[in-house]
Amino acid sequence: MPAIHDFATWEPLLSLLGAEHADQLVADTSRVAGSISSTGWSLSYGLPPRGQSIAPHDQQAITRAAAPVQRALAEADIREVLFAADVSPSGQTVLHVFGTSPAVESAWGSRSPSPGTLVLVDGVVAEPWRRLPEPVPGAVVAPSSDPALLERTLRERLPDAVGATEEEIAAAEERLGVTLTDELKALYRVTRVGPAGPDASGDWEAYFAEVQTAESAVGCELFSLDGLFVADASRRPCPWQYAATEAVVTPSDAAVQGLVGSPGWIAFGSNGGDTFAVDLTPGPRGHLGQVILIDHEQSIGAELYGESLTELVLNLFESSDRAGRQEQRLPVTAWVGDGHDLVDVASAAHPDLEVVQIFRWSGTPLSLAPIAGLPRVRTLTAHPGTLADPLEITGLTGLEYLALGPDEWRVLLDAGAVPRGLSAACVAVRGDEHPLGVLDVANDLLALWDRPLIAHTTVTGHIGDSGLSDS
Template identity: 60%
Template sequence: MSDQKPSPLSIGDFATWEPVLRLLWAGSEVHHAGRPARVAGRIGRRSWSLNLRTRLPSPGRAAQVEDIREEVDAVKRVRGALADAGVDDVSFTAEIQPSGEAVLRLLGPSPAVEPGIGTPYPGALILVDGSLPEPWRRLPDPVAGAVPAPSADLKLLERRLREGLPDAVGATEEEITAAEARLGITLPAELKVLYRVTRARWEDYNDDHEAAGRESAAVGCELFDLDALYIADASSRHCRWEFAAMEAVDTPPDAAVQGLVGSPGWIAFGDTGGGDRLAVDLTPGPRGHIGQVIMLSHEESIGAALVADSLTDLVLGRPSTRSSSARGQRPPATAWVTTASLKNVQAAAHPGLEALSIGVWDSAPLSLAPFTGLPRLRTLTAYPGTLADPLEITELPGLEFLQLGPQEWRVLLDARAVPRSLSAAAIVVHGNQDPLPVVALANEILALWDRPRIVQTVLEGAVGPGPGAQPGADRRSGGTPQ
C-alpha cells in the first residue's frame, strides 16, 4: 500500500479551481455570446455536482470514465485539496468575464449547515446545536407482558446449528462477556447460543469462502462476528433533516414491531447480503415477542419488518406469518398536498397530523388556516409561491422544522416573525438562481440563533487564455460571512 502524497495546492488557491471553472466557462452559453458568465457548483469528497453537458457514448457502448476524463481530473484536483484541508464539501459560484478574468466565491462550509443535494445552495440550517427531528428522539414504548415466542427453543437451536456447522469455532464466555460490556446490554439467550456455536470470525474459515457460505446458509444470514454486533438505535440510521422531519413514528395497537427509527433494544447481528440488517428485537410492539428477528431496510429510514418470531425460527427456516404492523382507520401523521396527490389542505388537517408538505401547486395559493391549533404539527415544508400568506405560519406554534422559498422567508424575516420554536430550517430554491442571495438569506436565519454563518472566501484569477493574464493567476481577497 503506497502512501498518498499531499496535494501541492490548497483549497484557497485559485489554481486549484481553475480547471473546473474553465470547463464550466467553456460550457456556458453566455460565454459563447461574449457576455460575462455566472457559474456555480458543489464539490465534495464523495460526490460532486457541476452543470456540464456529458457527451453521450456511441450507440451500443456504455458510458465510460474516459468520456468525462477532463471533468474527473479537474474535480480530483479540488477533492485532493479538500482532503488535505479536512473539509468534506464546498459550494462555489464564480463570475467570469469574456477576457477570462474571474471572481470565485467559496461558500462555507459551516458546522451549522448541511450540504445541499446536487446544488450549490445550502442544505438544512441546524439552528439548535445537536438537535434531532422528533422521530429520531423517540424511544420505544414499554410493552407490558411481552415474552419470548413459544418457538424459541435453545436446545433445538444449538442442535440444528451444530449439525449445520460441525467444524465451527465457537466464542468463549469471556468473548461474549466482552461483547456485552462493549454494547452495555446483556445478550439474549438465543443469541448467546448462536455465538457459542460460531463466533463468525473470518480467520476461522482459513480463507475458505465456501465455509463462510455454509455458515450463512445454516444461520439464515451473513452473521456478524461479536466485534461487529451493534445497537441499532436511532443514531445508527442517519437521515438529513429535511427528510427526517417528514417521517413519523406509528405503532398501531396490533403491531408486532414498533415503528421506530431505532431502539436500544435492537441488536443488529447480521446482513441479508443486500445491505438490509437483521436484529434481535428486545422492545417489540404490542403484539410482538421479545427476541423476535426483524429486518431494517437499507432503503428506509424508519421502521422494521418482522422476519421470524424467534432466532430458532430463523435458523430453522420458519418465517413469521404475522404482519409487522397493521394500520387502522386513523388518518396518517404525514401529509403531502400536491397537484398529483392530496389536492386540498382540508383533507390533510386532523389532530394527529405531525408533518405537512405542500408541493407543486398550479391553483391559487393555499391558506394555512385549517392547521391553526393542531397540537402535534411540527413540520411544514412549502414549495415557493404556494402559500397565500406566509405570516399565517405564526399561528403554528409547535413547528420544529420549516422549509420555505426565499420570498416566504423574506416576509417572515422582515416581519420578525420567524418561529422561535424551530430547531432547523431550510430554503427551497426553484430554478437556477444565484446562490449568493440564498446564502445571505441563510445567514440572516442563522444569525437569529447566533449560529455559525456560511463564510465566503473570495479568490480572483484568470481562466483560460484571457489577454494580459496567465491562467491560475491568484489574487485572494478575504473570507467573511456574507
C-alpha cells in the first residue's frame, strides 16, 4: 500500500490539527480538513489575525508534522491531495484522502472539502478567453507617429548598435503571423537587441550590456527581435473558477478593447513586470499602433500607455496621459447578496447580462425567474442555500459555467435537469458539508460527461491521547 494511504504517515499532522481543536473533542467528533502538496499546504492550524504572519513556532510545528505526508506524495509522484478527518474524543479517526483527476482544476488553498472546478469539456476555455477583437475600420495611426524621426533618434542614442536586416524582420513577421508596424521596424533596424541569449561565444557580459544600453535609449526593457510575441488570450491563462466570472466590455469611447488578449497585441518590451505591446486592434477611440500596458496582476484588459511608439521613445517612456482599465459590472455582470450591488435577481435583469454571482444572503431565498430566457447569461454562481428553486436554472439555456452547493446540484441530478451545455462546473461548499457527499456529487457530474472520476481512499486509525493535548 502506498505510504500516502498509510495512517502512520498522517498521524503527526492529524495529531497537530486535533490538538488545536481539542476543545471541540470533549463531547463531539471534530472534523479537520485541508490540502497538501509536496511543496506546501493549506491548513487551519495556527492561523494568525488578518494581515499578520504565522508564528515561527507554529510554522515549525506544521513543517515537522507535514513532512511525512509530503515525502509520501513525492514518492508516489502525486501533485497534491485534499483530505478530511473525523476525529472522535477518544482519538479514533476516520481519514478521507481525495486524489486528483485530469478533469478537475485544483482547489489549491482550500481548507474545505471542495474538489475544485470540474472541466466537463476538455480543451474549452471560458467565453472571455475565446473573444476576438472587434474590427475598427476607421482606425489610423496617431499624428505623433513618425518612424523616420524614431529611427534618427535611436541612431543618435545608439551609434554602435547592430540593427536587424530586412530579412530578419521579415522572418519575425512570418513567425508571428503579423506585419510589424513601421515604428517597430524602425526600432529594430537600429537595434535587434541581440538574440534571446548570448551569442555563440557565450559572452553573457556583452549581451547584458547591449540589453541595458538599449533600455536606456528606448526607455523600457526591450525584447530582442527573436523575443517578440503575440499577447493573445493564451498568454494569460486563468482557472475556470475566475475566468467564467470575467466579462469583455469595450465602451464606445474606449481607446483599448477590453480583451483578455488579441492577435494584434505585439509584445515588445517590459517595465520589469508588466508588458508593453503595440496594438493593431485598437478600441473605437484608439490609434493603430498605439502602445498599451498589459498588467501582470490583471487577467483581462490593458491600458493605453501612449498613442505612438515615437512619442514614448522621445520621452523615454514617461507617459503623462495613461487611461487605465475601467471596472465594469452592471449590466454585464451582477453581484447579488449581503453587502453587494443588488439584493434581488430582478434588479440584474438586462439583455446584456452575462454573469450572475449570488453571494451569502440573509433574506428569503432568491428566484431566478426574472433572468430566465436572457440570451447572454453564461455564468451563474450561487452560494449554498440562496436559491428558492434550483430547477429554475433550466430557464438559463446558455449556461457554460455553473457553481452550486451540493444540495442544489443533487436536486438537478435527481431530476435529470443538469444543463448539458455546461463546459465547467463547481460544487461550492460552506465548510460544514461532509466531504463524501461533496465527492459523490462531483463524481456524478463528471460521469454525466464521461470524464475521469476523483479517486477516494478511507483510512482509519487512532491519533492517541498525546495528540490531543496542548503540549
